[in-house]
């Protein structure tokens with residue numbers, strides 16, 4: 001058995017420890033604390049290897065809420081840890097690195113959203129789950145990349161909808177629901193001329209998906225002419241128009257199971273994991289540069305430090321948490337709730353955790 005060193009003062013001190021010791025320390029401390037480790041699909045492969053659950057932010061938060069753990073360590077970005085806290089207020093929620101934020105979520109603040117709402121008194125607010133708890137709390141309902149169109153269609157066709165923070169998912173939802181679309185950057189001094197039933201999108205975006213460009217897609221298609229193209233709806237419309245499938249990361253996992261050749265437009269971490277799982281398939285990233293540096297801020301050393309010191313704890317004022325939970329629950333009731341992975345999906349997750357090589361992490 002590896003000799004576990006005393007608690008060390010800083011993540012940097014942990015970074016000097018061998019990886020085996022870090023892993024053993026993490027597993028032992030996790031058991032002492034009755035903790036679960038959540039690893040987002042975009043995490044480094046070594047983080048995924050010590051995670052109890054892998055998936056997207058909402059699914060992970062729901063899985064953690066269903067456990068009897070006292071502590072949740074969320075290896076993802078800040079809004080994800082908040083989502084876990086929203087659904088598990090009685091549990092301690094930790095993040096290995098507080099600086100791991102989401103630039104898309106940070107596009108909109110609660111104050112900015114309140115100002116927009118004041119300009120559209122009768123409008124409903126739809127908030128993508130990639131958002132802060134404070135922004136969720138200002139919303140009528142949340143949505144995911146899977147159910148955004150369904151959520152939009154749940155409102156009367158003549159009702160104006162404020163959609164935050166992702167302009168690309170908003171535009172995609174507007175196209176699919178036949179609604180007029182504009183962004184907050186296109187609003188003039190008066191909003192009286194806005195067409196009935198329009199989607200007014202906050203002009204935010206995910207830099208990882210928004211940076212995917214047509215030239216990269218054309219090059220990938222030239223090299224793999226028989227491959228189907230699947231792209232995440234956070235990408236731009238000109239790309240989505242050329243995709244065979246537009247879908248969430250969870251559904252990309254299912255597509256990889258069913259197809260031998262795919263060009264995949266999302267963050268590299270998911271694609272590299274799928275390539276480990278299916279070494280004989282042709283699964284290629286639309287862009288090798290599609291890497292979320294924020295997601296990759298979590299490391300084994302910071303995770304070990306986080307467990308040893310029980311930091312950084314994420315907290316949300318109860319009135320904010322309760323209102324944010326109402327927006328999330330409204331979405332879950334509309335879409336029939338979250339479902340557990342099928343046995344096939346669970347097997348893919350498990351196999352992905354066993355991979356020994358590095359992924360495309362920064």
Ligand code: SF4
Nearest residue numbers: 102103104206208292
């Ligand atoms: S991939 Fe995009 S949406 Fe996800 S955490 Fe990174 S910046 Fe935010």
